[in-house]
Amino acid sequence: MNDDIRPNRLLQALAYGVAIGTSLLFLYPYWWMLVSAFRPTRNILSAPLRPWPETLNFQIFSEIGRIGGVDLSTYVVNSLVITTLSTALGVIVTALGAYALVRRPKAPGFSLVRYGFLVTIMYPYMLLVIPVYLVMFKLGLLGSYAGIILFLALGPLQFFLFEQFFRKIPNEVIEAAVIDGASEWQILTRVVLPMAAPITATVAMITFLLNWAQWFPIMVISRSPDTYTLPVALLSMNSELGSNFQGIMALAVLTTLPVALLFLFAQKRVMEGMAAGAVKG
Template sequence: MSAMRRLGPLIANLAMTALALMFLYPFYWLIVSSFRSQEAMLVNPLRLMPESFDLAAYTSIRLVGGVPIEVYSFNSMLITVLATVLAVATTALGAYALYRRPHLPGFKFVQFGFLLTMMYPAMLLVIPVYLVMFRIGLLGTYAGLVMFLALQPILFLMFSQFFRSIPRDLMDSAKMDGASEWQVLTRVVLPIAQPVVNTVFLIGFLLNWKQWLPILVVAASPDRYTLPVALLAMNTEYGINFQSTMALAALTTAPIVVLFLLTQRRVIGGFVAGAVKG
């Protein structure tokens, strides 16, 4: 009986560890495969270490579809950072205004309209967005991409959730003391909002980094593509080269994996805060 009692938790932990490793395995396989040729893979698909650290694949992706890899990396960084900054600023202010006075004329309409866009099949929204971009002259521009990507439901929900957690008295008493709405925001809310802003920025970064469809459609030429879009193009258009695809996939994934490993507690907590009761 006591042996069973000790064995039970051990088995449970072993099973859970095995499952966790299975979840992580595709990432490991990705890294190892980027150093292995297709021929080597055929001989032994499950090898845990590459035969040699063959960097051929990484040098082969200096140019993808005729565009230097630096351009894709630069685009990824630029579009992700700008879209995230814009998203944080607009959704924070928007969520704040909607939280303070949800019943002002027009406010319900904006909130409802925003939630509606969440439910429309995004892949089909992108084509009319193309038309909209064309009409307002933003097609193929960074500005257009950045503005479209700034609409992220979960970031909005994270801010809403946060504002709701602030005691109403805190704001109302400031209002009583004659503070304007702007002062309430900058002097009462912002000082305690720093952690939320950081978390939202982090999650916005992670989410924007993996965007691909809007960029594929709205970018007028490959020199506006980001890493995931270049990767998708490689998967379909440029003739499939296994090892190079793995190398580019590794480059696309690595920054996110590192960022997530460094911030996982905050990221997971933030996702949950955004998800819970929108």
């Protein structure tokens, strides 16, 4: 845009000041967490503001090797397994479901499925988890990985992103395939899925980030800490009396770092995807 008002120098300096100041305030908790993970608790007590650790000592990660009677490595593996499998399952199930609902919106029963899903995502999530406990009990899935993974599979953002994408596929593309004699299965696997590769990658990335952060359903469905993930372990460690402050910060680092790095690696995809998924909702 051609504008004859030259940005005022003072205003510009002010804008940078606000932007930099706010950004640093938003990032400071990460820095404090990281520094505190490397400082003995008594040192933090005497100087909470020290901007870097006295020494770079990784000792704490072996000190928190067992939390609540379970190996730290178990929580790490649980986090990886539960997040990966629920993401894979969620992407496949949601993509197929959204595709069918978009292609045949008037098929008997389909609008019921859609409304059922929309009502579910309106229900206060934390209060949904409570009756889910009863359902898991009735299905015999309480305390199982299967129960946790199945529950985490569906999410609103994922569904809206796929629905939005499939709606934008021009009818002509599909009709051309029909005229060429392709079956619905062939249309899906040879026409639609190749087109859907980028959106699938976006949805998978976002689902992974969201499911990694999950804690309440995992805590409720679990029968023992053996199926806890990192956030759940962190929460139970934080609730203990006489907290090991340094250990809590080290565990918070372990919980945060993988997804923070993954996000920075795919930031454009994640931010654009989340904005697009929300705008549909």
